[in-house]
Amino acid sequence: MVQMHWDYFLLLEKDLITIAETIELCKDNNNAYGPHITQLILSTGSELDVALKSFATAVSPNSEAVSKRQANMGDYRKVIDEKTLKQFSTAQVKILRSEIRLAPWSYLKDGAENTLPWWKAYNEIKHHRAECYSKGTLEVALNLIAALFIVDAYIAEASLETTGFTQIIDWDHHVHMPQLDRYYAAE
Secondary structure (H helix, E strand, C coil), rough: CCCHHHHHHHHHHHHHHHHHHHCCCCCCCCCCHHHHHHHHHHHHHHHHHHHHHHHHHHHHCCHHHHHCCCCCCCHHHHHHHHHHHHHHCCCCCCCCECHHHHCCCHHHHCCCCCCCCCHHHHHHHCCCHHHHHCEEHHHHHHHHHHHHHHHHHHHHHHCCCCCCCCCCCCEECCCHHHHHHHHHCCC
16 A cells, blocks of 8 residues: 555656656746646645545544545544644655745644645636636645655655655655554564
């Protein structure tokens, strides 16, 4: 399971690298949008949903997020709020070869009612692409892929080397997650 998620993340990272060959990854381009960015948003949002299910299974196997056939972000947020809020809300990701630093889960630190703007944009694009096409921005794509990196890396942190397998995304800051000690010790 862990390797499957990580391998898929690396494919999504390659898609981001392809985008970076034509659009500079910088704050000035946060509002850029187009078909490749939209494709990355849809793919990453879908994978994040799957990865969150695996994450919930690892840290809270008896939660609704695991038992429900079609869990949603609200179900996953309950798990995060109860089990890993400090780790998620403070985790920061950097986009290498740029000055971009992201903390996509930081919106959760002030309470469960805060909206994750990148998740809201993903859902609007997924369900209403024609009307919401311009909401599929580079900023949304970067936050989604950073959020996915955090989920996948926390699941498999022990297998990541600091020089790692990633080419463009890496930790800027994170807090060890004791709930996943069994993964840290895995080979």
